[in-house]
Amino acid sequence: MTFESETRRRRTFAIISHPDAGKTTLTEKLLLFSGAIQIAGSVKARKASRHATSDWMEIEKQRGISVASSVMQMLYRDHVINLLDTPGHKDFSEDTYRVLTAVDSALMVIDAANGVEAQTRRLIEVCRQRDTPIITFVNKMDREVREPLDILDEVERELGMPCVPMTWPVGQGKSFRGIMNLRTQAMTVFESGKERLSDDFETIPLSDRDTLTKRFGADFESAMDSMELATGASPTWDHAAFLAGKQTPVFFGSGVNNFGVMEVLDALVDLAPPPQSRTSTTLVNRQPVVKEILPEDKDFAGVVFKVQANMDANHRDRIAFVRMASGKYTPGMKLKVQRTSKELRPTSVVTFMSQRREAVEEAYAGDIVGFTTHGGVQLGDTITDGANLMFTGLPFFAPELFMTVILKNPLRTKQLQQGLAQLGEEGAIQVFRPEVGGPMLLGAVGQLQFEVVQHRLKAEYDADVRLEGCQYTGARWITADTPAELREFVNAYPARMALDAANTLAYLCTSPYDVRLAQERFPKIHFHPLREHA
Ligand code: G4P
Numbered sequence: 001m002t003f004e005s006e007t008r009r010r011r012t013f014a015i016i017s018h019p020d021a022g023k024t025t026l027t028e029k030l031l032l033f034s035g036a037i038q039i040a041g042s043v044k045a046r047k048a049s050r051h052a053t054s055d056w057m058e059i060e061k062q063r064g065i066s067v068a069s070s071v072m073q074m075l076y077r078d079h080v081i082n083l084l085d086t087p088g089h090k091d092f093s094e095d096t097y098r099v100l101t102a103v104d105s106a107l108m109v110i111d112a113a114n115g116v117e118a119q120t121r122r123l124i125e126v127c128r129q130r131d132t133p134i135i136t137f138v139n140k141m142d143r144e145v146r147e148p149l150d151i152l153d154e155v156e157r158e159l160g161m162p163c164v165p166m167t168w169p170v171g172q173g174k175s176f177r178g179i180m181n182l183r184t185q186a187m188t189v190f191e192s193g194k195e196r197l198s199d200d201f202e203t204i205p206l207s208d209r210d211t212l213t214k215r216f217g218a219d220f221e222s223a224m225d226s227m228e229l230a231t232g233a234s235p236t237w238d239h240a241a242f243l244a245g246k247q248t249p250v251f252f253g254s255g256v257n258n259f260g261v262m263e264v265l266d267a268l269v270d271l272a273p274p275p276q277s278r279t280s281t282t283l284v285n286r287q288p289v290v291k292e293i294l295p296e297d298k299d300f301a302g303v304v305f306k307v308q309a310n311m312d313a314n315h316r317d318r319i320a321f322v323r324m325a326s327g328k329y330t331p332g333m334k335l336k337v338q339r340t341s342k343e344l345r346p347t348s349v350v351t352f353m354s355q356r357r358e359a360v361e362e363a364y365a366g367d368i369v370g371f372t373t374h375g376g377v378q379l380g381d382t383i384t385d386g387a388n389l390m391f392t393g394l395p396f397f398a399p400e401l402f403m404t405v406i407l408k409n410p411l412r413t414k415q416l417q418q419g420l421a422q423l424g425e426e427g428a429i430q431v432f433r434p435e436v437g438g439p440m441l442l443g444a445v446g447q448l449q450f451e452v453v454q455h456r457l458k459a460e461y462d463a464d465v466r467l468e469g470c471q472y473t474g475a476r477w478i479t480a481d482t483p484a485e486l487r488e489f490v491n492a493y494p495a496r497m498a499l500d501a502a503n504t505l506a507y508l509c510t511s512p513y514d515v516r517l518a519q520e521r522f523p524k525i526h527f528h529p530l531r532e533h534a
Contacts, residue, residue, distance in 0.1 A: 003328065003364075007295040008274045010366030012082040012323070013135075014099050016127075017109035018117035022139040026109055026255040026264075027072070027085065033197070033258070033265055034074035034081065070306075071321065071368045073351055079269045082368055086123070093122065094427065094445050095306065097395055098379070100126050102305040102323035104366070105133040105272040107264065112138045112145035112172070112252070116158040124159055131245035133273060136163065137264050142192065142254040144173040149226055152234075152250060162247050164237045167263050168227040169252040171219035178216075179252055179260050180206060180227060187212060187220075192257045201259070243273055275366035278303075278325040280382070282389040291389060293325045295365030300327030300335065300385040302369070305394060307379050307426040309460065317347065318426065319370045320377040327385065329363040338382040338390055346371040378425040378502065396500075396531040399430050399443025402472040402508075403450055406439060408464040416440075419461030424501030429453045432475065432498035432506060435490075441498060441508070442467065443475060474509040476527035489525050493518070504531060 001009075017023040072083045084103055086096040100106065106127050110116060116124075127134055136159075138151055145151075152163045170177040170187065178190040181203075189202040204211055212220050241247040249267060253260015275295035281288045293301050306321040335344040350370040351363060363369050371377070380394040407416050420440060424431035429450070430443040444450055450467055457463045475498070480486035486505075490497055496508045507527065509515055515527050 003298070004296050006328075007365045009079045010082065010275055010364060011079055011105070011268050011272050012084070012103050012275060012366045012368070013105040013107055013268060013272060014084045014086055014103040015107045015109065016086055016096070016100075016120065016123040018111070018114070018119040021109045021111040021114070021117070021120070022255045023085075023109050026107075026137065026139065026261065027083065029255055029258050029261045030081075030083065030265055031072060031074055033262055034076040071370070073367070076265055077269050080364075080367070081265075081268060082366060084368070093119075094397055096123060097126050097397070098305050098427070100130070100132065101394055102303075102321075102368070103132065104274070104276050105135065105268075107135045107137060107268070108248075109137050109139055109255075110151070110155065112140050112148075112151055113143060115146065115151055115154045121158060128160065128245065133242050133245055134159065134248045135264065135267055135272065136248045136250045137255075137260075138250060138252045139255050141169045141172050141179075141252050141260070142176045142190070142257060147226070148252065149230055152230055155248070155250065159248060161245070162235050163250045164234050164242075164247055165227070165230050165252075166237075166249045166267065167251045167253070167260060168223060168230065170216060170223040175219055176254070177219050177223075179263075180223065181263060182227075182231070188259075190254070190257070190259055192254075192259075197258070239271065242271060275325070275364075278391055279393065280325075280389040280391045282387075293389070293391075295326055297326035298328075299387050300329060300333065300383075301325045301387060301389065301391075302383050303391040303394065304377055304379055304381040304383065307377065309422075309426060309456070317372050317374065318377070318422070319350075319372050320381070322369050322371060322383055324363060324365050324367050324369060325391065326365050329367070329369055331361065333385060335383050335385055337377060338384060338388070339378065340376065342376060344371060344373065344377065344383055346373050348372045375422065375425075379427040380502075392532055394532060396427075396430065397445055398475045398477070398506075398529045398531075399445055400474060401444045401447060401450070402432075402470050402475075403442045403444075403467040404439045404470045405442055406466040406468055408466060412461075412463045415461045416457065416463040416465065419457045419463050421501065423453055423456060428456070431501050432508070433500075434495075434508075435497040435499065436495055441470065441472065443472075471510045472508045473511060474515070475506045476509065476515055476529060477504055477531045478507050479505075479526045479528065480524060485522075485524050489518075489522050492522070500531075502531075 015023050015027055070085045074081050084099050086099050136155055148169055156163050166183055167179040167181050169179050176190050178188050180187045185206045186203045187206060238247055251260055251264050277292045277294045280291050280293050282291045302322040302324040304320045305323050308319050337344050382390045420431045423429055432441040432443055454465060454467055457465055498506050498508055500506055
């Protein structure tokens with residue numbers, strides 16, 4: 001197979017949903033259909049602490065299992081499909097946003113009874129900002145749910161883009177009869193059963209109207225009516241519009257019964273985009289110049305979108321998840337971390353086939369490669385085999401919750417510093433070092449992040465800390481057009497200045513008016529609620 005066809009046959013997507021819509025179940029069925037796992041239920045095991053919990057064992061379990069299963073690779077119809085899971089809990093939404101920067105498309109799972117729910121809405125926003133193509137799966141049709149037209153209407157409103165039905169349900173709940181596949185013009189007859197495979201289902205061509213009416217009577221007739229209404233009201237399928245994030249294909253089914261899932265897998269192969277180009281900056285005569293990196297470029301380039309502590313007893317190991325943007329990875333190749341110009345010396349390199357971590361033999365653009373290191377790699381780092389470039393666009397959000405870290409035993413200062421540096425690099429929490437000195441500050445987007453960090457500091461670094469509330473309620477990263485303007489601002493608010501893990505200067509706020517007042521006083525300073533790793 002040529003280099004170009006290796007990249008073209010890859011599909012890298014994230015699966016997003018509100019908790020309980022059926023993401024775990026669907027993931028498992030996708031893997032089952034592709035033959036990646038034999039035992040249904042193994043993904044389920046990962047779903048440990050979904051609902052806010054302070055049970056440490058549960059959090060550990062979730063973190064541990066997710067190392068193995070947050071990235072899954074499978075082969076289907078001669079395509080390599082990389083599936084990236086997104087954390088279920090809203091307190092870890094930052095992780096989710098970063099995962100979304102590493103994919104070329106998203107699969108959105110919706111509970112047909114609940115429609116588009118809060119958490120899905122936030123994820124949609126991120127996809128929309130990036131024009132990520134979205135495939136929609138309306139799940140749980142075997143339950144008493146809402147009318148498909150009604151759901152379509154809601155998805156359209158929430159997504160702000162037209163829906164194009166690809167399958168259409170016949171009946172629902174107890175009288176769920178199956179789905180009409182509008183692409184193949186055939187009805188697949190529903191039968192319940194958890195272990196069913198794709199070819200277990202009976203299909204009847206839609207042209208065989210007599211048989212369909214005889215067997216499914218009024219359910220079929222009314223499904224035809226609503227389907228005609230839906231397709232009449234939707235635009236025709238426009239692949240380019242889907243790729244531009246302006247149209248979403250919609251599929252109906254029942255994940256738990258493996259029903260309607262195959263159609264989604266086929267859509268990923270047939271409709272979802274192969275790896276896309278990525279924007280980077282490179283220095284030409286010391287000036288930053290924007291450069292598009294194409295998947296078929298021969299040089300290796302990738303970006304770290306997730307760093308996770310290993311669950312092995314030797315906890316200093318960390319896995320850096322790198323989304324490859326171009327080139328080919330082969331074992332033993334020399335790679336460099338662009339930020340530090342240091343060589344990346346992984347102790348092991350893995351891909352995520354079949355839910356097991358396997359030593360990587362080769363990988364291409366679109367693939368996720370896990371490098372186990374002892375440090376030296378941060379979220380957002382660009383890894384190349386020599387080329388001088390940096391990827392942009394990995395978001396860090398200004399925290400809204402702050403805590404001061406008080407070390408219980410001052411003799412453990414070194415361990416605390418090491419722990420905070422590493423947890424900061426992982427993106428588990430944001431660490432701010434006040435310029436005037438004093439205790440470190442932790443910034444989070446969700447409360448649960450503090451609990452995890454406090455626990456991990458003790459468990460992994462033997463640094464027992466107390467977290468205390470403080471007056472800060474927000475932060476803004478600051479920049480200015482000239483060093484003199486920045487200096488003037490820093491001198492005006494010395495007690496409010498702090499450096500984050502990447503040594504970027506931030507202004508700490510105590511109220512929402514803070515930024516406004518500071519901005520009025522210093523109109524030339526730029527206040528950023530989002531820092532993109534550059
Ligand atoms: P999540 O990852 O999005 O949170 O959802 P998950 O797959 O865990 O599914 C949430 C619940 O919905 C599970 O029930 C699951 O069995 C059920 N479910 C998923 N897909 C379907 C479907 O197509 N039809 C029906 N009727 N139910 C579905 P649970 O009671 O929480 O767990 P379990 O005891 O069934 O394992």
